[in-house]
Amino acid sequence: xxxxxxxxxxxxxxxxxxxxxxxxxxxxxxxxxxxxxxxxxxxxxxxxxxxxxxxxxxxxxxxxxxxxxxxxxxxxxxxxxxxxxxxxxxxxxxxxxxxxxxxxxxxxxxxxxxxxxxxxxxxxxxxxxxxxxxxxxxxxxxxxxxxxxxxxxxxxxxxxxxxxxxxxxxxxxxxxxxxxxxxxxxxxxxxxxxxxxxxxxxxxxxxxxxxxxxxxxxxxxxxxxxxxxxxxxxxxxxxxxxxxxxxxxxxxxxxxxxxxxxxxxxxxx
Amino acid sequence: xxxxxxxxxxxxxxxxxxxxxxxxxxxxxxxxxxxxxxxxxxxxxxxxxxxxxxxxxxxxxxxxxxxxxxxxxxxxxxxxxxxxxxxxxxxxxxxxxxxxxxxxxxxxxxxxxxxxxxxxxxxxxxxxxxxxxxxxxxxxxxxxxxxxxxxxxxxxxxxxxxxxxxxxxxxxxxxxxxxxxxxxxxxxxxxxxxxxxxxxxxxxxxxxxxxxxxxxxxxxxxxxxxxxxxxxxxxxxxxxxxxxxxxxxxxxxxxxxxxxxxxxxxxxx
Numbered sequence: 178x179x180x181x182x183x184x185x186x187x188x189x190x191x192x193x194x195x196x197x198x199x200x201x202x203x204x205x206x207x208x209x210x211x212x213x214x215x216x217x218x219x220x221x222x223x224x225x226x227x228x229x230x231x232x233x234x235x236x237x238x239x240x241x242x243x244x245x246x247x248x249x250x251x252x253x254x255x256x257x258x259x260x261x262x263x264x265x266x267x268x269x270x271x272x273x274x275x276x277x278x279x280x281x282x283x284x285x286x287x288x289x290x291x292x293x294x295x296x297x298x299x300x301x302x303x304x305x306x307x308x309x310x311x312x313x314x315x316x317x318x319x320x321x322x323x324x325x326x327x328x329x330x331x332x333x334x335x336x337x338x339x340x341x342x343x344x345x346x347x348x349x350x351x352x353x354x355x356x357x358x359x360x361x362x363x364x365x366x367x368x369x370x371x372x373x374x375x376x377x378x379x380x381x382x383x384x385x386x387x388x389x390x391x392x393x394x395x396x397x398x399x400x401x402x403x404x405x406x407x408x409x410x411x412x413x414x415x416x417x418x419x420x421x422x423x424x425x426x427x428x429x430x431x432x433x434x435x436x437x438x439x440x441x442x443x444x445x446x
Numbered sequence: 447x448x449x450x451x452x453x454x455x456x457x458x459x460x461x462x463x464x465x466x467x468x469x470x471x472x473x474x475x476x477x478x479x480x481x482x483x484x485x486x487x488x489x490x491x492x493x494x495x496x497x498x499x500x501x502x503x504x505x506x507x508x509x510x511x512x513x514x515x516x517x518x519x520x521x522x523x524x525x526x527x528x529x530x531x532x533x534x535x536x537x538x539x540x541x542x543x544x545x546x547x548x549x550x551x552x553x554x555x556x557x558x559x560x561x562x563x564x565x566x567x568x569x570x571x572x573x574x575x576x577x578x579x580x581x582x583x584x585x586x587x588x589x590x591x592x593x594x595x596x597x598x599x600x601x602x603x604x605x606x607x608x609x610x611x612x613x614x615x616x617x618x619x620x621x622x623x624x625x626x627x628x629x630x631x632x633x634x635x636x637x638x639x640x641x642x643x644x645x646x647x648x649x650x651x652x653x654x655x656x657x658x659x660x661x662x663x664x665x666x667x668x669x670x671x672x673x674x675x676x677x678x679x680x681x682x683x684x685x686x687x688x689x690x691x692x693x694x695x696x697x698x699x700x701x702x703x704x705x706x707x708x709x710x711x712x713x714x715x
Contacts (some may be wrong), residue, residue: 329594
C-alpha cells in the first residue's frame with residue numbers, strides 16, 4: 178500500500194477516543210492529527226453490527242475526503258470489534274483498531290499469562306479481547322469483568338485516587354480479578370485511562386496495566402518508521418470533527434485531553 | 447373517547463419502565479398489564495426527536511394490535527418529553543406520559559414551591575419538567591441536577607442505603623439541591639425509584655419525593671373510575687414484550703419488579 182498522507186485520523190463514537198488521541202499527541206507530538214467523534218450517534222454499544230460497520234465506513238470515507246490521512250485509527254472498542262476489516266477494504270489508508278494491538282501487547286508483556294480484561298458490558302460480552310489474546314498466546318488464561326460505572330465516573334470527572342466513590346467502585350470491580358492472580362490488566366474501554374491513577378492505587382504497583390492508546394501509538398510509530406514519505410512537521414495541526422456539538426463537550430474533551438482544544442467543526446456524515 | 451379494552455399497556459425504551467409497572471401492580475393489582483420494552487434500541491436519549499416519535503408510535507400501534515388496551519403509558523422520560531401528542535393521535539386509546547402527571551403532582555404537594563428535579567443528562571437538558579411545573583404553578587422555583595451515575599448504580603443493584611458507593615454518590619448529587627432549600631424532589635428517571643431508600647437517607651424524612659410511577663398510577667385510577675366498562679379481573683395477566691432479549695434481562699427485570707416474571711416474548715417492531 179502506497180500511502181502519502183500524513184495526518185493521523187482518530188475515529189470514535191464519542192469522546193472516549195480522546196484518550197487515544199492524548200497518547201498520540203504525547204508519543205508522536207510532531208504529527209498532524211484529526212479527530213472524528215460521531216457524537217450524534219453515540220453510544221454504538223446498542224447498535225447492530227451491520228449498523229456499526231455502516232457508520233464506521235461512512236466515518237472513514239468522510240475523514241479521507243477531508244484530510245490527507247496516513248493512518249485511520251478506530252479508537253472505539255465496539256467498532257474495533259466488528260468494523261476493522263470492512264473499513265480497511267473501503268479506504269486506501271492503513272486501519273488500526275484498539276483491540277488487536279492491545280491484546281497482542283498484553284499477551285507479550287504478561288509474565289504468567291494470567292490476563293484480566295475490563296470494559297463495558299458490550300465489549301466484555303463480545304469476547305473480542307479473549308479471542309485476540311488467545312490468537313497471540315494460546316495458553317493464556319483470561320478473566321473479564323464489565324465495569325458499567327467507570328464511564329460515568331470518567332465523564333463526571335470523579336477520577337481522583339482520593340475520591341472515595343472512585344476508589345470504592347474500583348475496588349469492588351477489581352478485587353475479584355486480583356483474587357484470580359492476574360499479572361496484567363487490559364483497560365478495554367477508551368474512558369478507563371482517565372481512571373488510571375485510582376485503578377493503579379487498587380491493583381498495586383506490580384500489576385501491568387495495558388492501555389489501548391499506548392499499544393496503538395506504538396503501531397503508528399512502527400508504520401511511520403517504515404515510510405520515508407512521512408516526515409515530522411514543526412507546527413502540527415489538530416482538528417476536531419463532531420457529528421453533534423453536545424453542551425459541555427469542550428469541558429469533557431479538555432478533561433480527556435488535559436488541555437485546551439481548538440473549536441470543533443460540526444459535520445454531517 | 448369510547449374505550450373498551452382493559453389492559454394497562456406500559457411502554458419504555460428498556461427496563462426502567464418496570465419501576466412504573468411495579469407501582470401499577472401494587473396500586474392496581476386487579477388489572478391486566480402488558481409491558482413493551484424496546485430493548486433493541488435503548489437508550490433513546492441519543493436519538494433525534496423525530497426518531498423517538500417514530501419508535502413510540504410504532505410501539506403503541508404494535509401493542510394496540512396485540513392487546514385490548516384501556517390505556518397506553520409512556521414510561522420513558524425521553525419519549526414522554528417529545529411523543530405523547532403524536533402517540534395519542536395515532537391510537538384510539540388514552541395516552542399517559544410520565545412527565546406531566548409527575549410535575550403536576552409535585553407542583554400540588556410542594557409547600558414552599560421550591561422543587562428539585564433529578565434525571566439523566568438528556569432529561570435535565572430538555573427542561574421538560576421545569577416547563578410542566580411552571581404550567582401547573584407559575585411561581586414555583588425549580589432546581590435541576592443530572593445524576594449520570596444513578597442509572598448504572600440501579601442496574602448494578604448497588605442500591606442498598608448502607609452501600610457506601612450509593613450513599614456517597616447520592617450525597618454528592620443531592621446536597622447542592624438541599625442547599626437551595628428544596629421541599630420537594632422529582633425522581634425524573636424511571637430507574638431512580640430503585641435508589642429511593644438511599645435518596646431518602648440523604649435528603650431526610652421531611653422532603654417530599656415525587657416518583658413518576660405513583661403519579662401515573664393515580665392518573666390510571668382516575669381514568670378507570672370514570673369508566674363503568676373497566677371492571678377488575680380476578681386473575682390478572684401480566685405479559686412482557688421485548689424487541690431484544692439481552693443476556694441478564696431477567697435478573698435486572700426481577701430486581702426492578704422485586705419478584706419473578708413470566709417468560710418475555712421477543713417481538714419485532
